[in-house]
Amino acid sequence: MIARIGGGVLGAGRAARELWIVYVSTLAGVLRRGGARGELVRQLHAIGNKSLLFIVVTLGFIGMVMAYEACNQLGRITGDYSQVGGQFIRLIVSDFGPTLTAMMLATRVGAGIAAEIGSMKVTEQIDALRMSGVLPIDYLIVPRFLASMIMTLVLSVIGGLVMFGAGGLTAEHSFGVNPNVFYDFGQVRPRHLILMCIKGLAYGAAIPVVAGFCGLRARGSSEGVGWATTAAVIGGSFAVIVLDFVISAAALFLTGGDL
């Protein structure tokens, strides 16, 4: 029992060290301007454009659900729907937009990166890269890291707007809330927008690093790739939740509760 716990702790410590090394080497690669030129554009397309439909569908539905639940609950207490839209967009900008987008991207993009890099690892293509004098992290992870940071932010904005739009339609259809009243951006303050950018960039940075780390650790053959992909999805989603908590708590603390 003690040996098992100790083994687990040691394994976690080693994994954390490796993850840290991948992260630092990625940052170093960014500073060195590593990675091929065309690769960044290709990754922007693969991570951003190809996720657009997925993000629009999932965030659209969740926006409808959230507006429905909020109106439903308010109807039970006060029956005054005039504040729903303003508060909804405030919450979307400061939290739900970037966080839910990143949760979705952690499944789609994180799993994709881990599957791709994991397959390259088990078919020894990574070793071949190293042998040709190319740093695998510069060549593979740096473009994905930059592309993911940019595209998570862009998709957060799009996803948030889709959520708000879909929520407004639901509120009008099910509760008769006037769209002119619902679509009210007055509650959004600059600090919410700053928070959104911080969150989007932090999540966008975390997902490819975690996924790349899981892919590079893949061992064996198809089983190893499957394991790496699974680990990337859990690791990425969990990283998003923890980062959300840390950033939200820090923001609440720094603004003295006036968020």
Next chain:
Amino acid sequence: MIGERLIVAVGAGASRIAQEVGGILILTGQVLRALVPPRIDRRELVKNLYKMGNRSVPIVALTAFFAGALMILQAGPFVKKFGATSLAGYASGYAVLREIGPILIALMFSGRVGANNTAELATMTVTEQLDGLRALAIDPVAFLVVPRVIAMMVMLVVLTALGDLVALLGAAVVARTMLEVDFSTMYYSIVDNLRPFDFLLGVYKSVAFGAAIAMSSCYFGVAVRGGAVGVGKAVNAAVVASAVSIMLLDFLLTYLVGG
């Protein structure tokens, strides 16, 4: 030229989605057929219940704790501004029990168990173990898929009920430490304002989410082609399909039964 390519892309995407949905429905039919009369391999079922349920408790508990904490952080500014400590438990509990809890736990379950299950079945498929079973006159659907589907549906319900409790605990702890709301205030705020139905709606949702995760993860595992690369792609497709169906079902269930 661009128009032509767009039409081709849309058509190819639509036919691929139709093929996947059809495959999932056919597999669902086969699973239902294998349940009449019920012949379930008990050893396989118990093994999967343990592997999918017991071993997911830590990640589900951690996710739920953070989910509850996050909802309190979002309610924090209102609580501070209006001094509405008696509403903190109500607002966060409502969001956690009906939406955030079931959705986040299902997404984590899809990453941990669904993706793992796809990887395992896909590895068996590409190493021709399923053909081996068929050669021994054992139906792979009845022997491998049915116990997994049942185990996932049962365990997601159990884990959601457990996770809801942990999430409320997380909310109470963060409310106590960051907003100075007493545990007893939180307790009465939750107990007095929420109905048993708010909790039950989340549990109903988890039944549907469990079925969706189980069917899509088993389908992509069985339908995989090509070696290690195929396994990675199958896991990726399975988590994406699960995420989309979770959001879709969440909307439908909230709209239809969530009055």
